[in-house]
Amino acid sequence: MRIAIAAPLRTIVGGAETYLRALMPALLARGHQVALLYEQDAGDPTMHVDTGLDIPRWQTRGESALPAGLIRWRPDVVYAQGLTFPDVEDALLDAYPAALFVHAHRGTCISGSKTHAFPEMRECERTLGPGCLAYYFTRRCGGLNPVTTLSLYTRERGHRRRMSRYRALFVASRHMEHELVHNGVPGKHIHRNPIPPYGAVPISRPPEERPPTDTILYVGRLVRSKGCHHLIEAMPRVRAALGRPLRLVVAGTGPMEEELKAQARRTNADIEFLSWVDARTRQALMEAADLLVLPTLMPETFGMVGVEAGCAGLPTVAYSMGGVAEWLEPGVSGEFAHADPPTSSSLAEAMVRALRDPVHHLRLRNGAWEMARTITSDTHVGRLERVLERISQPSEVRAAPKRKFVRLDVVQDYIPSLLEFRAK
Structure with a gap:
């Protein structure tokens, strides 16, 4: 043709x-x-x-x-x-x-x-x-x-x-x-x-059991509709519920960057802002993290970053709206947070569900990897x-x-x- x-x-x-x-x-x-x-x-x-x-x-x-x-x-x-x-x-x-x-x-x-x-x-x-x-x-x-x-x-x-x-x-x-x-x-x-x-290829073998890295990852623009401020607000709740320190890595830039950095200082959370990263660095961050959080407050048409995370065996937490449901199955490849309306407390609850039990977390990692393998170029x-x-x-x-x-x-x-x- x-x-x-x-x-x-x-x-x-x-x-x-x-x-x-x-x-x-x-x-x-x-x-x-x-x-x-x-x-x-x-x-x-x-x-x-x-x-x-x-x-x-x-x-x-x-x-x-x-x-x-x-x-x-x-x-x-x-x-x-x-x-x-x-x-x-x-x-x-x-x-x-x-x-x-x-x-x-x-x-x-x-x-x-x-x-x-x-x-x-x-x-x-x-x-x-x-x-x-x-x-x-x-x-x-x-x-x-x-x-x-x-x-x-x-x-x-x-x-x-x-x-x-x-x-x-x-x-x-x-x-x-x-x-x-x-x-x-x-x-x-x-x-x-x-x-x-x-730009992302599924790892060759299913994810294996490993000690938690206690690292949460956010990838996206730093604008209000993407909801990173909800994630920062949720971090202390998740840390208290799990009883262990957590680190948030933010990969992205945007007009809210300085406001989010100030919010991070107020919450006394361990948060690193990396600006934009290339595909190779993003893949390495995903392989090293325990969880990707996609806290967008508007319905995504698809949410490609979650599929990229699945290639690294990384499960996702997101609000239950939009096209994210095409690849995120609660309890299988990640967890949904209630979205009517979306709140930082419901986001924290979903993050805790994903991370509290090591057996469940490994199941989510494998489910995310299996999901990513089904969405191919061919x-x-x-x-x-x-x-x-x-x-x-x-x-x-x-x-x-x-x-x-x-x-x-x-x-x-x-x-x-x-x-x-x-x-x-």
């Missing part, structure tokens, strides 16, 4: 780009031809998703006319990663059969966080609609600028409408599958395909290419709807939410 990857960024800045950096060589190795269409390039050639690959590439700057090189290349199928230019996305959907990987809460939330921040931070289960405009301010879902709010709302409604034009949608978790169905996407078009932990790429092959066939291609007038599906999309808003 001739597969055109359509991505918002050429430069690696997060998980979606890291995914493409590993995926494209895997597709080439299977005999497919691959090209890259991207919107933005930060300019560092060492951080490009296509570094070292001899593939066609084109940049689009938002024009509705597609690059001439792409048209001459004649892709069989487009694999989109969440474009930001609607005219480009519409042009691709008009011209080629396409699939979309939904990496974030695209088309389901104004702010993209699926979280209320007031009176406390907790998961939002609403369907995107006009009623969200009222909740956005009263529940502090995002900023307070009404112009920005309406702009974001319009953008996300546009994302949702364009989803119906894709031949297939890929998600990494049951959580995201439920989110899309909840927002009106037909389930038959959704394909669940967990992303493998590129499985992911195999599922992907089978769906792309099917939708690229002429019998699967439907005529794109004309957009000269107001579309009936757009009107129908607003009716349930409008009725709900009026009822309130």
Whole structure:
């Protein structure tokens, strides 16, 4: 197949780009031809998703006319990663059969966080609609600028409408599958395909019994939604319950770093801040720790760091929401903390359950390792290419709807939410 990857960024800045950096060589190795269409390039050639690959590439700057090189290349199928230019996305959907990987809460939330921040931070289960405009301010879902709010709302409604034009949608978790169905996407078009932990390889043998290292690990951005402040607050409770000293290693940076360091000093906890670490260092930290804690206060679409930890035989504690449930089975590969709402006390209780009994802890280590071995690159790429092959066939291609007038599906999309808003 001739597969055109359509991505918002050429430069690696997060998980979606890291995914493409590993995926494209895997597709080439299977005999497919691959090209890259991207919107933005930060300019560092060492951080490009296509570094070292001899593939066609084109940049689009938002024009509705597609690059001439792409048209001459004649892709069989487009694999989109969440474009930001609607005219480009519409042009691709008009011209080629396409699939979309939904990496974030695209088309389901104004702010993209699926979280209320007031009176406390907790998961939002609403369907995107006009009623969200009222909740956005009263529940502090995002900023307070009404112009920005309406702009974001319009953008996300546009994302949702364009989803119906894709031949297939890929998600990494049951959580995201439920989110899309909840927002009106037909389930038959959704394909669940967990992303493998590129850059991390499961250790060769099951974890063996060893003395505890009494080390807890946090890996992630230091922002409020990631919940590291909950973890720091939980540490004294866990230390008291277990009756032994504990050390917390924080690998990450962000705007809350100084605030978290001050919190650590107040709690008199043994906490080391390492800033960002590379993949090799992160793997070594995971092999040396007793527990990974993923205290995110917003629903993760998948939570790749937990699968990476499983490769090292490291179990995870996380709040029971979002896509984390795709790989974290309580009592098997980690432990869940109650999340309605998420609190540092429930997080501490889950950490104690994971660490108190050495036999149970070893069972969790083995369960995390077994879980990581099931999420492989071969499985992911195999599922992907089978769906792309099917939708690229002429019998699967439907005529794109004309957009000269107001579309009936757009009107129908607003009716349930409008009725709900009026009822309130």
